[in-house]
Amino acid sequence: MSTAHEDPRVTDYALGELSGEELARFEAELAESELLREELAGVKSTLGALREELGSEPKPALDAPRRERIAEQASQGAPKPKRRLRAVAFAAMTVTAAAAGAMLFVTTQGRRAEVASVSMDKAEGKEKGTLGPGTAASAASSEDMPVVNQGQRFNRDAYDAFADNPFVRVATDPRSTFSIDVDTASYSLVRRHLRDGQLPPKGAVRIEEMINYFTYVYPEPTGDRPFSVSSEVGAAPWASGHRLLKLGLKGKHVAPADVPGTNLVFLVDTSGSMSDENKLPLLKQAFSLLVQQLDAVDRVSIVAYAGSAGTVLPPTPGDQRATILGALDRLSSGGSTNGGEGIQLAYELAKQGFVKGGVNRVLLATDGDFNVGVTSQSDLVDLVEKKAKTGVFLSVLGFGAGNFNDSTMEKLADKGNGNYAYIDTLNEAKKVLVEQATGTLMTIAKDVKIQIEFNPAEVSEFRLIGYENRVLSHHDFNDDKKDAGEIGADHTVTALYEIVPAGGAPTGPGNDPLKYQAPGTPTGKAARGELATVKLRYKQPAGSESQLIEVVVRDTDAKESDDFRFAAAVAELGMLLRDSPHKGSSSFADTVRLASSGELDERRREFVDLVRTAERLKR
Amino acid sequence: MQDGKVRWVMEALSRYEAALLRYAATLVDRAQAKDVVQETFLELCKAEREAVEGHLAAWLFTVCKHRAVDARRKAQRLRSLEDADVNEAPDSGPIQKLERRQTLSRVGVALEALPEREREALLLKLDGGLSYKEIAKIMGLSTSNVGFILHTAIKRIQREIARDSELPMRAAGRTS
Incomplete structure (x- = not known):
């Protein structure tokens, strides 16, 4: 009788390799032995960690010449079809x-x-x-090779892992600097995972994107300002004694008639994997919805990329819907992906159809796995960044599951002054492309940076919730060369800070006092009772010099608004899914209560359902 | 004309190239791994689709292994001819290894530090999604042996993770 520690059946069982009598016997033993159950839990969690690691590691890919050689061999020297896209x-x-x-x-x-x-x-x-014969290339004969279990297929979705922002002591570092982020993809990705009956990988949970998926009521901007800034302070539901600061930005409304013209280039991934119902067909529906919004001053072009890239539709006036929709209809999937070539072509067309002072944007629709061809990924990011400076921005629309390169997509949209949305349903397509069409497309301010200075007389520690990959150095704030996020018409952007009020219990051991310096002495302004001062820098869409907005935040002890509690609930779900060290006393049940305490529209009701799903899966 | 075949091969490529490249890199250096994986797919182009479909992953990993073993043998021959280790892959020196480790997570480090055989089996299982039986064929082992190797590998990583949480600075170390 071997001890549980040496019992390889624990691994066999965890990997689903036990069957029949062996399985029954093992399960009986498992029911009896606490030790065996502990062993199994250990093996399972190690396997989970390994899977997560393999899933989050950068995925190597073959380069373009090798890929082409393979494609050539696959077609066995037959002449290349002139057009991949069948009419x-x-x-x-x-x-x-x-x-x-x-x-x-x-x-x-x-x-x-x-x-x-x-x-x-x-x-x-x-x-x-x-x-030896046992290991020869006999795999090519089918009889003795068992069918590969499709269910075990490794999920190749790629997410970058990151750690939660830590608490910062105001005495040593009173400032917090970050770039705004209007992406919402993380929420849709989390939703997809939960609906598929699995908890999302931690790297897929970006709390700021989840919070920003929802709109909150903020005042309309006044005067020349492209956006308004407002704040609310209330209790942090998951940590007693802590406060929560909610900052809100609201982009001004731009009536469609005031938009000088829209020049859109659809860059569509038509690789073989796009044929699934929730990819290319959904994408076509989504784009036709968008096309309905356009008219004669607008321009639409379509580029397809697969094994090779090609123009499907040259710049065409937006009111020629039949032509545009016909071209969309003709898109079909097949071949591999050469995104690099496609993106060059898309920018070329964007230049041809350029509308001065209008919206000029490449909309990249793909299920991920963006093979960049001859250029490396960093070259591609450089290209996207360079083109953004010429006024052509890039938005990324993610589709499908299982092959999804989340990290590349986010980087591209980030550098391209664009948004990144993940589209899993037609409803989501409507939200992103129709209801928020102006916001998604019309940038009203770019390089929007936020810097907050907390007042040591009121705050002892603070923590920015989410925005982990948007944090900037303090000196970047005044550096106009430093790229940051964009805000579109009607967009709302929300950021939450968890705050330990002055005199509150410290969250960690803290540092020893400095030997050569005394801590800063508060200025007279520290006694004003202000919690913090928020500074924002932004540039006009075509501008290169930034402008500054300053707002003072006070804690008024007012009752929290519905929006405040809902945003806190979304943050809670994010922390629970990330198993954040800061989740405090939060629980799924609390999150449901918190979210349902106000009025719920359809999207917020869906959120409550998702929390319940997550709770079931976590059990 | 051959659109169906091209599509099938290219789809297999997008789905398995990362896993195969990672797997091949356990047997040869990273530069060679690319050649090995390219050869694997060239082989797939020549194969009869019906004979491969249904166990595509196992087929690809099998061929990949063979090509990798070939490549390794060739490299060894070359090396003995030149009797110098200039053939050492550019990314396999100790400094490069260390640099790579610094970008990896704890689990990643533990995975890299596994003995070759264990890492190979683990990648075939987790990245390739193959069954014990398929892994046994590819590695020339018995099925129960595969189970044992995987178990050993997982326990080793489990220990590494537990150890690392006490001593995070020693992450690159190896258990004796």
Whole structure:
């Protein structure tokens, strides 16, 4: 009888490799032995950590020349089809393409089978002498190779891991500087994972994007300012004694008639993996919704990229809907992805159709795995950044699951002065592309940075919730060369700070006092009872010099608004899903209570349902 | 004409290239791994689709392993001819290894520090999603042996994680 520690069946069981009698016996033992259960829990958590690690590691990919060589070999030297995109209406397309594929296969099968058997003989001959018959290339014969379990297929979604922002002591560092972020993709990604019955990887949970998925009521900006700034302070629901500061930005409303014109280039990924119902077909529906909003002054172009990139539609006036929708319809999926080439072409078309003073934007729609072709990823990011300076911005719309390169997408949108949204349903498409069409597309201020200085007389510690990958150095705030986030028409941006009031219990051991310096002495202004001063810098969309806004925040002890409690609830869910060290006393039940304490619209009701789902999955 | 085949191969490529490149890198250096994976897919182009479908992953990892073993043997021959270690891959020197480790998480470090055989089995299982039986074939082992190797690997990493949480600075170390 071996001890549980040496019992490899624990691993077999955790990997689903036990079956029949063995499985029954093991489960009986498991029910009996506390030690065995502990072992199993340990193995399972290690496996989880390993899976997360493999999922979050950067994914290596073959370079373009190698890829092309493979594509060439796959087509066996047959002449390249002139056009990948068949001129067939889409609904009919999928069916005919499948049938055509099957027929082609039958007709060429004989010849190909010969080729295959020759090459395998060769392979076997080569291997037999060295590896032994048991390990030779016999995998090519199907009988003895069990079918690969599709359910175990490794999920290749790539997320960057990051740690929560820590508490900062006002005595040593009273400032907090970050760039705004209007992305909302994280919320949709989290929703997809939960609906699929799995907890999202921690790296996919970006709390600021979850909070910003929802709109909150903020005052309209007045005067020349492109956005308004407001704040609210209330209790932090998850930590007694702590306060929560909610900062809100609201972009001014721009009537569609006031938009000088929109020049959109749809850059559509038509690689093979895009054929799923929730990808290309959904994308087409989403774009047709957007096209309905355009008119004669607007321009629409379409670029498809797969094995090679091609123009599907040159810049076309927005009122020629039949032409545009027809071109959209003709998009079909097939081939691999060469995003690098596609993006160059898209920028070329954007230049051709450039509308001065208007919205000039490339909308990249993809399921991820963005193969950048001859250029490296950093070259691509540079390109996107350079083009943003010429006035052509990039937005990224993510589709589908299982192959999704979240980190690349976010970086591209970030550098391209754009937004990044993840589209999993037609409703989401409507939200992103129709209801918020002006906000999504019309940038009203760029390089928006926030710097807060907390008052040591009122605050002892603070923590920025979320925005981990948007934190800036303090000196970046006044550096106009430093890129930051954009805000669109009607957009709202929300940021939360958790605050330990002066005199509150410290959150950690803290540092020893300095030997050569005394801590700063408060100025006379510290006694004014102000919690903090918020400074914002922004540039006009075409400007290069920043402007400054300053706002003072006070803690008035007023009752928290519905919006305040809801935003806190979203932050709570994020912390629970991230298993954040700052989650305090929060629980899913509390989150539900907190979120439901105010009025709920459809989106907020959906949020409450998601919290319940997460609670079930976490059990 | 061959759109169906091209699409099938390229889809297999996007789905498995990362896992195969990682796997191949356990057997050869990173530069060679790319060649090995390219050869694997060239082989797939020549294979009969019907004979491969249903166990595509196992097929790819099997061929990948063979190509990697070939490449390794070739590299060894070259090295003995030149009788110098200039052939050392540019990213496998101790400094590069250390640098790479610094960018990895604790689990990543523990994974890199595993003995080759254990890492190979673990990648085949977790990254390739293969069954014990398939892994056994590829590695030339018995099925129960695969289970044992995986168990050992997981326990080793479990220990590393537990140890690392006490001594985070020693993350790159190896248990004796």
